[in-house]
Amino acid sequence: MTPVSSAAATGPDTAAHALRPVRLPRRWLVASLAILLAAVLLGLTVGPAGLPLRGVLTEIVGLVPGVHLDGGLDDRQAAVLWQLRAPRVVLGLVVGAMLALAGAGYQGVFRNPLADPYLLGVAAGAGLGATFAIVSGGNRVLVPLAAFAGGVLGVAATYALGRGVGGRSTNSLILAGVAVAAFLTAVQTFVNQRNVDSLREVYGWILGRLLTAGWDEVLTVLPYIAVSAAVLLAHRRLLDVLSVGPDEAGTLGVPAARVRLVVVLAATLGTAAAVSVSGLIGFVGIVVPHIVRMLAGSSYRIVLPLAAALGATFLVVADLVARTVVSPGELPVGVVTAFVGAPFFTLVLRSARRTW
Amino acid sequence: MTALTAQDVGVTLLERQVVDGVSLSVPAGTWLTLVGPNGAGKSTLLRAVSGAVAHSGTIAFDGVEVARLRSRERARLVAVVPQDPTRPEGMTVLDYVLLGRTPYIPYLGTESAEDLAMAGELLDTLELRSLSHRLVTELSGGEFQRSVLARALSQQAPVLLLDEPTSSLDLGHAQQVLELVDELRASRGLTVVSALHDLTTAGQFADHLVLLADGRVVAQGSAQEVLTEELISAHYGARVRVLTDPQGGVVVVPLRPGRSVREIGGVA
Ligand SMILES: Nc1ncnc2c1ncn2[C@@H]1O[C@H](COP(=O)(O)OP(=O)(O)OP(=O)(O)O)[C@@H](O)[C@H]1O
Numbered sequence A: 001m002t003p004v005s006s007a008a009a010t011g012p013d014t015a016a017h018a019l020r021p022v023r024l025p026r027r028w029l030v031a032s033l034a035i036l037l038a039a040v041l042l043g044l045t046v047g048p049a050g051l052p053l054r055g056v057l058t059e060i061v062g063l064v065p066g067v068h069l070d071g072g073l074d075d076r077q078a079a080v081l082w083q084l085r086a087p088r089v090v091l092g093l094v095v096g097a098m099l100a101l102a103g104a105g106y107q108g109v110f111r112n113p114l115a116d117p118y119l120l121g122v123a124a125g126a127g128l129g130a131t132f133a134i135v136s137g138g139n140r141v142l143v144p145l146a147a148f149a150g151g152v153l154g155v156a157a158t159y160a161l162g163r164g165v166g167g168r169s170t171n172s173l174i175l176a177g178v179a180v181a182a183f184l185t186a187v188q189t190f191v192n193q194r195n196v197d198s199l200r201e202v203y204g205w206i207l208g209r210l211l212t213a214g215w216d217e218v219l220t221v222l223p224y225i226a227v228s229a230a231v232l233l234a235h236r237r238l239l240d241v242l243s244v245g246p247d248e249a250g251t252l253g254v255p256a257a258r259v260r261l262v263v264v265l266a267a268t269l270g271t272a273a274a275v276s277v278s279g280l281i282g283f284v285g286i287v288v289p290h291i292v293r294m295l296a297g298s299s300y301r302i303v304l305p306l307a308a309a310l311g312a313t314f315l316v317v318a319d320l321v322a323r324t325v326v327s328p329g330e331l332p333v334g335v336v337t338a339f340v341g342a343p344f345f346t347l348v349l350r351s352a353r354r355t356w
Numbered sequence B: 001m002t003a004l005t006a007q008d009v010g011v012t013l014l015e016r017q018v019v020d021g022v023s024l025s026v027p028a029g030t031w032l033t034l035v036g037p038n039g040a041g042k043s044t045l046l047r048a049v050s051g052a053v054a055h056s057g058t059i060a061f062d063g064v065e066v067a068r069l070r071s072r073e074r075a076r077l078v079a080v081v082p083q084d085p086t087r088p089e090g091m092t093v094l095d096y097v098l099l100g101r102t103p104y105i106p107y108l109g110t111e112s113a114e115d116l117a118m119a120g121e122l123l124d125t126l127e128l129r130s131l132s133h134r135l136v137t138e139l140s141g142g143e144f145q146r147s148v149l150a151r152a153l154s155q156q157a158p159v160l161l162l163d164e165p166t167s168s169l170d171l172g173h174a175q176q177v178l179e180l181v182d183e184l185r186a187s188r189g190l191t192v193v194s195a196l197h198d199l200t201t202a203g204q205f206a207d208h209l210v211l212l213a214d215g216r217v218v219a220q221g222s223a224q225e226v227l228t229e230e231l232i233s234a235h236y237g238a239r240v241r242v243l244t245d246p247q248g249g250v251v252v253v254p255l256r257p258g259r260s261v262r263e264i265g266g267v268a
């Protein structure tokens, strides 16, 4: 052991042990952006009316101010691209990225790899809020706000109940989330029974879909999601600090309760906004961060950015599957994500059991 | 250089008074060690000093009450080696040591080159450099304990709280770690408060010993004053022989009935 006063980095094995602190690995960043781009192009070109890739690329490049290219799409094709496909793909990107980020954020603050909007009562609360808004027949602009309020109430109830029964144990939190979600879903069912005329709209919403009527919905949720995503990404190092637990994080200068509150609010706001336009799309928040952890590392400085990219990719591809497998009909995209997510969830449980 | 004072400190956990009316004064640059049996309240008192648990009475650093400090300021003033630290999943030793730089990193910022250099220096000091890329979940108990100390030292705080910092260390590493802390105390004027189970070691490294039992101070003073056969037998329920070496050090030897300590040469 060398005395403290001796200079740094002069040990005999220094060169062999160059210090590499955790970083977002460039190759994973490049790879995930590449598959994201591929998914976007696939999402834009594939559909009942196939669009030529070359024409789509020409149209996209033509968006750059001052660039004028010929050989793009004809008017009908351009309308399909810009009025149908593009808003839908962008909505998929935004919602997928948000759900994955929110899932990773909840997992970080609750220090539980199974925490996710669906297990914490956020989605059920948002669903109930949105149901009330749809049933009451008011302005559709209120749906995201009602979903947000419901989501916050859902997670707050879960949190209060979880602490009440089992202190800080994360398992009791998950159990509380299940109870809260069951209760809120029961209330929602009751409300639906009393308002059969709006059942179709509510049901379509619950199953999750990226049907859009153009850009309006995208633009409605974008501000909420942009703010939430920025807040979550900004907390990536602090989420790593929280991994030593709230008490130790406190001695390291991080007010754990405040960070937790900020992250939960951001994740809830983003989830509620996403859910309000896309309905309940399950498993993105749990599957995507786990894949990233298994592939690239479990630091939130890696998980958050890669989960955003991969979540966006996942949902765009899932939506592509949803609208092509039973063409000319459509599956709800939530069915597709659950179809992949449910078996995966079981796998995660099996491998996670070792460490619990 | 920061002095620590505690006045009439009490902590209640689960409606039980776990620390009761404790008053201490730790002059800047000195080392105070808490001793006492399991459950005496040593860890709880240290947690109160670090602001991790609510307390009655006053705990102050150079007159500034700990409860008044924001967590960031507090972390620049007090570094902690907990008795039972969490091993975060998937984190390397280097990143773990860098956690100690958190109070100097802007709220949403990241580590600087200086932070990295300081972590590297501490990894060398604590013989951890060759382990710097290993996960903390894959270290031996002693390797991890040294990582925890490196994290605490990287906080560069003038007050260091050590809760059983050598419980997993072999004899050699235990001595080296405590010598290192003592060297830092002497060179940088660190104020150290530790809890130690090894009474002989406690006597060797402390300027002042405090014996806690049932949350109260039952004795305090020098090693000779606190480490007596009567006090140890009364509060630990242990049979020991206390020997004094010619330099004034105190050696606490556990006894078994029927076995003599006379054979221990050179001391008594
Ligand atoms: N979080 C807690 N909630 C309730 N009681 C606690 C808690 N932590 C400790 N205690 C109780 O407070 C008392 C003092 O505990 P503390 O950990 O301070 O003892 P200690 O002197 O550090 O013991 P040890 O030598 O075993 O480390 C014990 O009776 C313990 O059971």
Ligand SMILES: [Mg+2]
Pocket: B042, B043, B044, B083, B163, B195
């Ligand atoms: Mg203790």
